[in-house]
Amino acid sequence: MQQLLITGANRGIGLEFTQQYLAQGWHVYATYRQQPGEALAALACDQLTLLPLDVTEDDSIADLQEQLNGAELDLIINNSGVFGPKDQNLGTVSRQQWLEVLNVNSVAPLMLAQALHENLRAKGGTFAVLSSRMGSIEGNDGGALYLYRSSKAAVNQVVKSLSIDLKQFGINVVALHPGWVQTDMGGANASINTHTSVNGLRQVITKIVPANSGQFINYDGTAIAW
Ligand SMILES: NC(=O)c1ccc[n+]([C@@H]2O[C@H](COP(=O)([O-])OP(=O)(O)OC[C@H]3O[C@@H](n4cnc5c(N)ncnc54)[C@H](OP(=O)(O)O)[C@@H]3O)[C@@H](O)[C@H]2O)c1
Numbered sequence: 001m002q003q004l005l006i007t008g009a010n011r012g013i014g015l016e017f018t019q020q021y022l023a024q025g026w027h028v029y030a031t032y033r034q035q036p037g038e039a040l041a042a043l044a045c046d047q048l049t050l051l052p053l054d055v056t057e058d059d060s061i062a063d064l065q066e067q068l069n070g071a072e073l074d075l076i077i078n079n080s081g082v083f084g085p086k087d088q089n090l091g092t093v094s095r096q097q098w099l100e101v102l103n104v105n106s107v108a109p110l111m112l113a114q115a116l117h118e119n120l121r122a123k124g125g126t127f128a129v130l131s132s133r134m135g136s137i138e139g140n141d142g143g144a145l146y147l148y149r150s151s152k153a154a155v156n157q158v159v160k161s162l163s164i165d166l167k168q169f170g171i172n173v174v175a176l177h178p179g180w181v182q183t184d185m186g187g188a189n190a191s192i193n194t195h196t197s198v199n200g201l202r203q204v205i206t207k208i209v210p211a212n213s214g215q216f217i218n219y220d221g222t223a224i225a226w
Helices: 012-023 058-068 095-116 146-165 194-206
Strands: 003-006 027-032 048-052 075-078 126-130 172-177 216-218
Touching: 003 012, 012 027, 012 194, 048 058, 058 095, 075 095, 095 146, 126 146, 146 172, 172 194
Parallel strands: 003 027, 003 075, 027 048, 075 126, 126 172, 172 216
Antiparallel strands: none
């Protein structure tokens, strides 16, 4: 049976990934930060293992590693992320808020990869990070959004180095853009729903091979400029 570990599965894109991979017959290790929400708890079945994880806590990552007990995974999706304060214009940026966003969006994915990449070795699996087009330096024509943009640009560089370092173990690493998605983060006016985004991302993930490891890919399969 194919196996996925996904972070931030309580809501939004992470919850939808959990639903869709369960429907495809995968075993899903789905993590939540505090308590599993109603929607996640309602998915309870033999294929689903719910585990607590705060990606900013090293002890929490170590506990997760222990509970996985060497489980051989096909896929890890670092989905958890934060946007930070709504107003991220020049003149409003606070050091503490910026560091909090960097901690979740940029530092945590590397800490997770450090702890869990061995679980991907047996099956030559994939480590996928939910990045954002907002992290594209070439695509930045709007300015502002300092905290979020810089955190996703930083994690893109983490993805690139991981793809090089983990190649020797047959592990592929990619940065994914889910589109502008109707979630708590994306808001109600976003252009696509979670079903469309995750359906597209699953097709993208299926096609990941060593030749496209280290790329930044949109949910529709097109490449995004760094
Ligand atoms: N929605 C969009 O339009 C969009 C666009 C581009 C990229 N993305 C990226 O896609 C990913 C998912 O976004 P979303 O729209 O589904 O966001 P969301 O609805 O705000 O959900 C974010 C998830 O991340 C979890 N999380 C936050 N901090 C965490 C921590 N310290 N430890 C563990 N989990 C934590 C949250 O857990 P709690 O439920 O406990 O808070 C929640 O489950 C994010 O990385 C986001 O940056 C989203």
